[in-house]
Amino acid sequence: MRAGIIGIGSYMPDRIISNWDLEKIVDTSNEWISERTGISYRRKAESDTCSSDLGAQAAMLAIKDANLCPEDIDLILLASSSPDHIFPATACIIQSKIGAKNAAAFDIQAACTGFIYALTTADQYIVGGLYKNILVVGSEVLSKVTDWEDRNTCVLFGDGAGAVVLSNVKDGGVISSVLGSDGSGSGLLELPAGGSKEPANFNTVKNRRHYIKMSGNEVFKFAVKVFEDCTKKVVKRADLSLEDVDFIIPHQANIRIIDAAIKRLKYPRERVVLNLDKYGNMSAASIPVALNEAFRDGRINKGHKIMLVGFGAGLTWGANLIEWNL
Numbered sequence: 001m002r003a004g005i006i007g008i009g010s011y012m013p014d015r016i017i018s019n020w021d022l023e024k025i026v027d028t029s030n031e032w033i034s035e036r037t038g039i040s041y042r043r044k045a046e047s048d049t050c051s052s053d054l055g056a057q058a059a060m061l062a063i064k065d066a067n068l069c070p071e072d073i074d075l076i077l078l079a080s081s082s083p084d085h086i087f088p089a090t091a092c093i094i095q096s097k098i099g100a101k102n103a104a105a106f107d108i109q110a111a112c113t114g115f116i117y118a119l120t121t122a123d124q125y126i127v128g129g130l131y132k133n134i135l136v137v138g139s140e141v142l143s144k145v146t147d148w149e150d151r152n153t154c155v156l157f158g159d160g161a162g163a164v165v166l167s168n169v170k171d172g173g174v175i176s177s178v179l180g181s182d183g184s185g186s187g188l189l190e191l192p193a194g195g196s197k198e199p200a201n202f203n204t205v206k207n208r209r210h211y212i213k214m215s216g217n218e219v220f221k222f223a224v225k226v227f228e229d230c231t232k233k234v235v236k237r238a239d240l241s242l243e244d245v246d247f248i249i250p251h252q253a254n255i256r257i258i259d260a261a262i263k264r265l266k267y268p269r270e271r272v273v274l275n276l277d278k279y280g281n282m283s284a285a286s287i288p289v290a291l292n293e294a295f296r297d298g299r300i301n302k303g304h305k306i307m308l309v310g311f312g313a314g315l316t317w318g319a320n321l322i323e324w325n326l
């Protein structure tokens, strides 16, 4: 028995922020942002919207797509770098918002690799037999933890949510997974304050310590390396080769990271799903949103072998190789 995706949905806030809008806020230019990152637009949630709101919308679409009701869900896993609170888990808030009254719920913190970690966890619960229907959500309102005075980061991130329902399937499903971490790089990409190490106080606010900080160059080099490594590992673990993979759906951080990695892998760009020009980096939401778009526009079909690849803060990385069920 395998675990497969039997429903998928995504939900994006309406408000669009363009590179030209950002030119009015910080010292940047459309040319710099599009050349260095590939991003042109990103979405921004309204001020009264949080990650559980976007996540609940995406979750309902995925559950409907699976022809299930919220009561059929046994477990909710939520991956987010911008959860509603430190606690309670945003997964529990989504559980209440969608009325999944029979579900256990918890959050997974693996930053931009969060969706891969959550999908891998769900796969193991299903294969192990404890749960049948698991909702996996990646949801971000990064605009609320972005420093809109810092041009190094504010041009990169966007808001949005994607969700899948996994269940036991006879054919297809998750073939192999790879996860990794290296906490020695934890300072390279972080939201420093608000936890027990650097609790919120006047100084943490004054020094803007409640916003994302990133050493872009180091993270860039790390990302290219782990992208290549874990892609090779996950196909090897499945006893397949990269030619067998119909589409790669990478975390949408920077077009130059993706191009450098697929060049090393000698993988054709036309089989890589990209949407970062429209949405920027949506951390844990970027992979499920791109997956849903490629499915809805007809690129991904039943039987296709799909590789999901993520990397990000922690440092963390991971990949899933799946045979598409829908």
Ligand code: UT7
Residues within 6 Å of the ligand: 027, 028, 029, 032, 033, 036, 037, 112, 151, 152, 153, 155, 215, 216, 217, 219, 220, 223, 253, 254, 257, 281, 283, 311, 312, 313
């Ligand atoms: O999602 C989790 C994983 N995240 C990532 O994978 C992101 C990884 N990193 C990156 O994508 C890239 O490193 C960035 C897009 C963040 C930065 O690109 P870069 O080519 O590495 O630029 P840089 O940091 O080396 O900066 C080059 C120059 C600097 O100026 P000087 O020091 O050369 O005079 C920056 O100050 O570009 C400047 N700069 C900007 N200029 C205009 C940095 N941000 C901007 C900006 N507009 N928004």
